[in-house]
Amino acid sequence: MAIERTLSIVKPDATRKNHVGAIVARFESEGLRIAAIRKVWMSKQEAEGFYAVHAARPFFGELVEFMTSGPSVVIVLEGENAVARNRELMGATNPAQAADGTLRKLYAASIGENAVHGSDSLENATIETAYFFRGTEIF
Ligand code: CMP
Numbered sequence: 538m539a540i541e542r543t544l545s546i547v548k549p550d551a552t553r554k555n556h557v558g559a560i561v562a563r564f565e566s567e568g569l570r571i572a573a574i575r576k577v578w579m580s581k582q583e584a585e586g587f588y589a590v591h592a593a594r595p596f597f598g599e600l601v602e603f604m605t606s607g608p609s610v611v612i613v614l615e616g617e618n619a620v621a622r623n624r625e626l627m628g629a630t631n632p633a634q635a636a637d638g639t640l641r642k643l644y645a646a647s648i649g650e651n652a653v654h655g656s657d658s659l660e661n662a663t664i665e666t667a668y669f670f671r672g673t674e675i676f
Contacts, residue, residue: 588604603650632645
């Protein structure tokens with residue numbers, strides 16, 4: 538197994554509900570290290586750029602509206618197998634299908650407002666991390 542970095546976003550629903558600390562604590566207790574962290578209120582352009590891969594999906598407008606509805610916390614997580622570990626911790630995209638104890642089961646209300654985002658591959662983790670952080674901000 539390799540030490541990897543991945544991007545996590547604590548989404549506007551979770552920041553509104555004051556779940557940032559609980560989610561960060563969970564990452565740390567599961568052995569993932571916070572290599573960088575910042576609160577951001579994404580503009581429409583930033584949210585559209587981040588989710589550009591979903592631009593043709595019917596839910597794209599709703600997704601961008603939600604992601605710009607309040608601040609998010611963007612986090613670079615580092616650890617053994619961090620990409621897959623983070624995705625296990627998040628649970629399924631739809632909280633109704635997420636396993637017990639996962640972040641989405643605990644904190645998400647719906648598929649659209651699903652509390653957290655996590656990169657789905659090491660390649661996308663590199664791209665998504667660079668979207669929010671310069672190399673000099675990651676330790
Ligand atoms: P995320 O992991 O951030 O990546 C893309 C997001 O699109 C996803 O989480 C969901 O929040 C959102 N999404 C996926 N499917 C739907 C859907 N059917 N309706 C609304 N939002 C969706």
